Amino acid sequence: xxxxxxxxxxxxxxxxxxxxxxxxxxxxxxxxxxxxxxxxxxxxxxxxxxxxxxxxxxxxxxxxxxxxxxxxxxxxxxxxxxxxxxxxxxxxxxxxxxxxxxxxxxxxxxxxxxxxxxxxxxxxxxxxxxxxxxxxxxxxxxxxxxxxxxxxxxxxxxxxxxxxxxxxxxxxxxxxxxxxxxxxxxxxxxxxxxxxxxxxxxxxxxxxxxxxxxxxxxxxxxxxxxxxxxxxxxxxxxxxxxxxxxxxxxxxxxxxxxxxxxxxxxxxxxxxxxxxxxxxxxxxxxxxxxxxxxxxxxxxxxxxxxxxxxxxxxxxxxxxxxxxxxx
Amino acid sequence: xxxxxxxxxxxxxxxxxxxxxxxxxxxxxxxxxxxxxxxxxxxxxxxxxxxxxxxxxxxxxxxxxxxxxxxxxxxxxxxxxxxxxxxxxxxxxxxxxxxxxxxxxxxxxxxxxxxxxxxxxxxxxxxxxxxxxxxxxxxxxxxxxxxxxxxxxxxxxxxxxxxxx
Numbered sequence: 001x002x003x004x005x006x007x008x009x010x011x012x013x014x015x016x017x018x019x020x021x022x023x024x025x026x027x028x029x030x031x032x033x034x035x036x037x038x039x040x041x042x043x044x045x046x047x048x049x050x051x052x053x054x055x056x057x058x059x060x061x062x063x064x065x066x067x068x069x070x071x072x073x074x075x076x077x078x079x080x081x082x083x084x085x086x087x088x089x090x091x092x093x094x095x096x097x098x099x100x101x102x103x104x105x106x107x108x109x110x111x112x113x114x115x116x117x118x119x120x121x122x123x124x125x126x127x128x129x130x131x132x133x134x135x136x137x138x139x140x141x142x143x144x145x146x147x148x149x150x151x152x153x154x155x156x157x158x159x160x161x162x163x164x165x166x167x168x169x170x171x172x173x174x175x176x177x178x179x180x181x182x183x184x185x186x187x188x189x190x191x192x193x194x195x196x197x198x199x200x201x202x203x204x205x206x207x208x209x210x211x212x213x214x215x216x217x218x219x220x221x222x223x224x225x226x227x228x229x230x231x232x233x234x235x236x237x238x239x240x241x242x243x244x245x246x247x248x249x250x251x252x253x254x255x256x257x258x259x260x261x262x263x264x265x266x267x268x269x270x271x272x273x274x275x276x277x278x279x280x281x282x283x284x285x286x287x288x289x290x291x292x293x294x295x296x297x298x299x300x301x302x303x304x305x306x307x308x309x310x311x312x313x314x315x316x317x318x319x320x321x322x323x324x325x326x327x
Numbered sequence: 328x329x330x331x332x333x334x335x336x337x338x339x340x341x342x343x344x345x346x347x348x349x350x351x352x353x354x355x356x357x358x359x360x361x362x363x364x365x366x367x368x369x370x371x372x373x374x375x376x377x378x379x380x381x382x383x384x385x386x387x388x389x390x391x392x393x394x395x396x397x398x399x400x401x402x403x404x405x406x407x408x409x410x411x412x413x414x415x416x417x418x419x420x421x422x423x424x425x426x427x428x429x430x431x432x433x434x435x436x437x438x439x440x441x442x443x444x445x446x447x448x449x450x451x452x453x454x455x456x457x458x459x460x461x462x463x464x465x466x467x468x469x470x471x472x473x474x475x476x477x478x479x480x481x482x483x484x485x486x487x488x489x490x491x492x
Contacts, residue, residue: 001344003342003343003344004343004344006343006387006389026387026390028386029385029386029387029390030367030382030385030386033346033385033386033387034366034367034385037365037366046387048389048390050390051393074379074440074445077445077446078443078444078445078446080454083446083453083454087453090446090453091448091453094446094447094448094450094453095448097469098367098370098468098469098470099380099433099436099437099440099466099467099468099469100367100370100373100380100381100382100433100436100469101367101382101385101469103379103380103381103436104381104382104385104386233465233468234448234464234465234468235468235469
């Protein structure tokens, strides 16, 4: 690990003021330190935000929840309000990582996790995300775990988070404090960027911008599900995951919200999926149409071709469960 | 820097890059916590920070100067084993023993999480789940045992959990 300057912040304002060139905030550190040991991340300075007063979950007047950026993943998953009203989020968190990691990993940090693409982690190999302009080793390489949606010729990495997939299905908003002291609210739908020609830029956050909170709107109507398919039963990243929220009224799907992990460079959501469902009576034909809408532009890279039929089946299985429709 | 480890104060000046695990092993002489992968994948380094289980390899020592850190050495001694240590001995919950300190610290933290009513990935009901063997396996999945002593580890944890209930 390369050495760095270290500063401990005692307020969000002090944290953003302490930012200089090559600065990273550190909270749980479970992903950042992993990457620093491998010299994939080489910050000049760490600003320790772990003791800021941002570890509460509060109810808002509109019925939603405001989650402090430092709430550990474990505590968020176990919060009675989350368990009761946002079960998809509890389930997604509990499907991720291990007990030890969930105890340390923060809400804000989880949103900013880096990909687990083998080549991003292998500093002996070209990677446009790690070293822009060097090329993508995954295209034409071992890409079994990588993306089939939203890829570019520069990068086919997947976003690894489970939590963020549920938050995308729940229409979360990310609240930040910028280096100049301004606050802003960013819809999770606008938060992540496609790789395009700049796969090293993953979010719309500006340098030195600090995530302070994540807001969930009032609880959605209907049933919620998180289903994750992976290579082992526990403690593995998703090959495909589905976060779904769906309500049925008068025999027809009244509302639907679906986000997907393991498929794209960001927690994936596609309005065409929901358009294929809302207003229709639940049936396998409708579910098939939704899956077709999701995967219309899917592109396999060889070893990950299997994800396309797998995603179709997992989505349809979730839709059957959510609507109570027998297969 | 000042640290509180197993109830004792320590003044040490490690390099800023020092992980909590390296602080324990290299600076304080507490070599019970083990370095397996050094990347949070194996759990051999698990310790309790303010009673919560964490991977000590994936956190900086400098960030834990205000915390109560408990390692395997703080749970029991060779002459006075903690109930979890005794249960691992009784049920042969290891072969080589390298992962054992992490397994035991993790099990202690895990049982505390169950007492708080935390659900897991395999819980049908996320409120007050029952601690079945499937639950123990899921909740302990962050601790790898290369010798695959898992059935005996589950036996040991089940016995201690039952005694607490």
